[in-house]
Amino acid sequence: MQNYQFTAVDRFLRYVQVDTQSDPQSTTNPSTEKQKDLSRMLVQELLDIGVADAELDEWGYVYATIPANTDKTNVPVICFCSHVDTSPDVTGAGVKPIIHRNWNGSDIILPDDSAQVIRIADHPDLSHQLGNDIITASGTTLLGADNKAGVAEIMDAAHYLMTHPDVKHGQIRLLFTPDEEVGRGTEKVDMQKLGAHFGYTIDGEALGTLEDETFSADGVSITIQGVSTHPGFAKGKLENALKIAADLLASLPKDTLSPETTDEKEGFVHPTHLEGNQDKAVLDFIIRDFSEAGLHEKETYLQSQLNNVLARYPGSSAQFVVREQYRNMKEVLDHHPAVVDNALEAIRRAGLSAEQRSIRGGTDGSRLSFMGLPCPNIFAGEHAFHSRLEWVSVQDMQKAVEVIVNVAQVWEERS
CATH class of the missing domain: 3.40.630.10 (Zn peptidases)
Structure with a gap:
C-alpha cells in the first residue's frame, strides 16, 4: 500500500x-x-x-x-x-x-x-x-x-x-x-x-x-416504591423514595468496586442513572467483571445492600431486575x-x-x-x-x- x-x-x-x-x-x-x-x-x-x-x-x-x-x-x-x-x-x-x-x-x-x-x-x-x-x-x-x-x-x-x-x-x-x-x-x-x-x-x-x-456485563435496574404523603402531615408516615435511593448509593464502598477505584482485572458496580420523586425512584447500574461468577457476586452484594437499606423503611419495597448485556x-x-x-x-x-x-x-x-x-x-x-x-x-x-x-x-x- x-x-x-x-x-x-x-x-x-x-x-x-x-x-x-x-x-x-x-x-x-x-x-x-x-x-x-x-x-x-x-x-x-x-x-x-x-x-x-x-x-x-x-x-x-x-x-x-x-x-x-x-x-x-x-x-x-x-x-x-x-x-x-x-x-x-x-x-x-x-x-x-x-x-x-x-x-x-x-x-x-x-x-x-x-x-x-x-x-x-x-x-x-x-x-x-x-x-x-x-x-x-x-x-x-x-x-x-x-x-x-x-x-x-x-x-x-x-x-x-x-x-x-x-x-x-x-x-x-x-x-x-x-x-x-x-x-x-x-x-x-x-x-x-x-x-x-x-x-x-x-x-x-x-x-x-x-x-x-x-468484561462480562449486566445491567441492573432498581425501582423503589416509597410511601408518599403530604409533607405537612408526613411525620411517621413519609418514606421518601429519593432518600432511599440516596441511602443505597451512600452504602456503596468508597475505595473499591467502582470504576474510579479499580483497574486491570477488577470489576465494579457503577450507578449510571437516577430519576424519580418521593413516591418512586429508579436507579440504573452497570455491573462489570471478567467472569460470570464475578458478576453474580457483585449483583448479590448490591441486592444485599438494598435489603439492608429497605429494612429501615418498612412501608417501602423495591424491584431488582438484572439484564444480561454481554459476556x-x-x-x-x-x-x-x-x-x-x-x-x-x-x-x-x-x-x-x-x-x-x-x-x-x-x-x-x-x-x-x-x-x-x-x-x-x-x-x-x-x-x-x-x-x-x-x-x-x-x-x-x-x-x-x-x-x-x-x-x-x-x-x-x-x-
Whole structure:
C-alpha cells in the first residue's frame, strides 16, 4: 500500500460532523433516528465504489459485500464491523475536527475551551505520536473517533480492495451498527443475512493491539416504591423514595468496586442513572467483571445492600431486575484460535509489534461472538473516548486500514 492515497482521514472528517449520539433512555430501534444520517452516507459511498449490494435496513444496520476474487472455494467469509453511534456522555453535535500536523510534543490546547488540554502526562500513548498528525475536536464536544475512526478505516479498506483486484481475498461482509454505546448494537443484527463465519470489530485503542478478552456485563435496574404523603402531615408516615435511593448509593464502598477505584482485572458496580420523586425512584447500574461468577457476586452484594437499606423503611419495597448485556468474548475465541492468530499476523505484516490485550469494556464483538460470529477487536487508534479530549492520529488510522487489508489476505492465503 506504499503508493496508495488513503481516504480514511477525509472520510473521518466528514463522518464526525454528523451527529449520531445514541440515547440509553429511548425504546426505539435505533435509539435515535439521526444515526441513520451517517448510515445513508455510508451506503451511498459504498455504492459509488462499486459495492453493489450495500443496504440500510429499517433498524439502522448497514450490510454490504465485497465479492471474493480468489479461485479458492474454502475461504471463510470474514466480517468487518464498526458502530456509527457516539457516546451519550458528551454531546456529538457541532463537532469541529482539527488536525494538529507534525505534532511536536507540546500540550494540545483545544481552542473553543482552553481548559481542555491534551497532555502526554495524562495520555501516555501520545509519547509515540511525535511528528504525527493528531486529530482532535475543538473542546466543546467529543470527537467521535469512537467509533467513526473504525468506520472510516473499514470504508477505506473497502475502497482499496475494490480498486486493487490483484489483492486476493475471500468474500468480505461489512456491517455498520447503531446503538453500540447503549449496549444494543447487535440487538437487531440478522445473522443469517450477514452470513459470515468470523468477524473483527475495528474499535480498539493503541496501535498494534488486538483485544480478545472483554468484561462480562449486566445491567441492573432498581425501582423503589416509597410511601408518599403530604409533607405537612408526613411525620411517621413519609418514606421518601429519593432518600432511599440516596441511602443505597451512600452504602456503596468508597475505595473499591467502582470504576474510579479499580483497574486491570477488577470489576465494579457503577450507578449510571437516577430519576424519580418521593413516591418512586429508579436507579440504573452497570455491573462489570471478567467472569460470570464475578458478576453474580457483585449483583448479590448490591441486592444485599438494598435489603439492608429497605429494612429501615418498612412501608417501602423495591424491584431488582438484572439484564444480561454481554459476556467475555474469550470464552468463544479460545475455541477458534485462527481468528486471533490471523489478526496478529496481519498486524505484524503492517510492520507493527502485535500485542494482545484485555479490555475493560465491551464491543459489538462481545455479543456477536456469542451469537455465532467469533469476533475479536482490532485497534482503530481512538483514544480518550467518551470525552472532549478524544484524539486519534492520521498515521494510526492508515495503519489500521493496512491491517484490515492484511487480514483479508491472510485468511485467503491460509485457507
